[in-house]
Amino acid sequence: MNAIDLGPAMVGAEYEPFIVAEIGSNHNGDMDLCREIIDAAVEAGADAVKFQSWTEETLISEEEYQRNTEYADKKKHFGTLREMVREYQFTPDQHREIQQYCFDQGITFCSSVFSEQEADLLDDLGVPFYKIASMDINNLPLLEYVAGKGRPMVISTGMATLGEIEQAVKTVRATGNGEILLLHCVSVYPPDMNLMNLRNMDTLRQAFDVPVGFSDHTLGTSIPLAAIARGACFVEKHFTIDKDLPGWDHAISSNPEEMSAIVQEGKKIDRALGSTVRTVSQAEQDKRIQFRRSAIARRSLSEGQVLSKEDVAFKRPGSGIAPDEFQYAEGKELVEPVEEGHVVHWQHLNGTESI
Template sequence: MNTVNLGPAVVGDDNSPFIIAEIGSNHNGDMDLCCDIIDAAVEAGADAVKFQSWTEETLISEEEYQRNTEYENKKKHFGTLREMVREYQFTPDQHRTIQEYCQEQAITFCSSVFSEQGADLLEELDVPFYKIASMDINNLPLLDYVARKERPMIVSTGMATMAEIEQAVQTIQSAGNEDIVLLHCVSVYPPDMDLVNLRNMETLQTAFDVPVGFSDHTLGTSIPLAAIARGACVVEKHFTIDKDLPGWDHAISSNPEELETLVTEGKQIHHALGSTVRSVSQEELDKRVQFRRSAIAKKSLKKGESLKSEDVAFKRPGSGIAPDEFEYAEGRRITESVESGHVIHWHHLSSDGKE
């Protein structure tokens, strides 16, 4: 499997998982709130914060705007769809301001690209990689355009069949870009557990031989942590400082405590995965003396006697003749007397074989 350089980190193989705090539109158009969320992501230990580079003109059709003018959920939707998009869109100046703030806070700025204009803006900002949202996995013209920027691409696979994923990968590779990371994703917010199918990560890995991660829309931290345990090289999770804030995604986002758990526990899980090579550490070898068993004299053994199986029991410690060695000890002469209940060592026995 190839590795991919995402700028501050290399993902794939045995490298630590790259944790992306997906702020998306959770800034609610308020740059002070946006900076507060970035600060919380830094405090929690995230590797990157991600936004979404779309505008009123590049994402939604006029017909869709006209159809969505009123919503029952006033907390999630404060007005018409057009009004919300205008409020939540990330302007070019806001891109630049927030990227500079991320640089000051030493966290990677990245964004999902939804148009050629957005790709050009992100290119101008010298982002370390592009993110392609699940909705655009079949947007082959956009995939081709972004791939020709010759930067790594993280591609989410929600809603996509294997044939569509293969088509997307081939489109990117045909444009000369081999630096692809696929994210298994379920585009339901939040999904039921029987829809998550984390084993799909292995399917993608086998099919495309690229680093594979997980874009998470579940509640809590158990599922993304399980994804890391199954080898996810990147984990992307929606993030907010307050799930009770008004807006599209706050309620299904992780809070600072959950993100910190994902980061810290994820690193421990990754470290604990270790190697496929079976080995016994020196620490475990040292424990053998304490935990394993040895031949123990069930009665006092006198010098000159022949050692018999009925004369011994196997108990701790493991400093003497081990159970799997006893067949080589049985029948030998006792050369040094052994008290009842004491460990039998090789030096208690003759070295010239059985009688």
């Protein structure tokens, strides 16, 4: 499968990479901050902003809340786990408010879904596609339920074996939903470079015949751009307006300058990838005369002389007899003289205009 229709754009090998600014919970529960981040994503040229649709009840167990009541890193964690989840959860009203703001700003709203409840909410909102986070690639009941909505599925593959990815793809396809885009992902924040294995994108394409993108948790811009160079058609990267803000993900997120670089440089890389068919552009053909070599007279050549390889050197310009053509010119009689250092043309040879 070369491409799928995600709603706002066709995404695949023949199209520009679709760039998603992952706001996630970087809004910190503050809708004014959220709108500022959206504005910055629009300015940076992102195609979409993505959120995370979960609540205090649907994401984490009571046991986990009771186990996580205090953290040493007070900047990243302002209170207990329950307090942070309660503050950062994206309520249904906030979904609707921010979706409308995205529409007004001309950028696509999308979100990762973490439960059937949020799948229904996003379905009611008419999102163009569903995002499945890496943590849920083995959550087959959720995959089956979301796939049944009939919208395209973007599935991250962090922490997953090839067998688990195959199981997820089969589960979605069994519902009759074949609109799948897989994202190569490493679920470490941030990961070491030796963990990235960007060649895995080739493996996913070959194994499952689906478009493949990249969900990035590295610092900076080099790795998402490298992913685009390896054919990633969809790139998702955490995004903030200030990496120094308190909260879970700001420190590992891209800032507006980095997101702009991913968008702009990514488009250049995509255009430069071009085709697997070997062609010579007209622009390059026009350069042949300037850059290639021709037979040049080593000495003054007289009319009636038989041309030999000792009579010529091969130098610029390429307007005369080319080196790979000289075998057809050697042994022919000159019908007019050629001055030393001048190009030998086909019309200089007896009965020959060109090969």
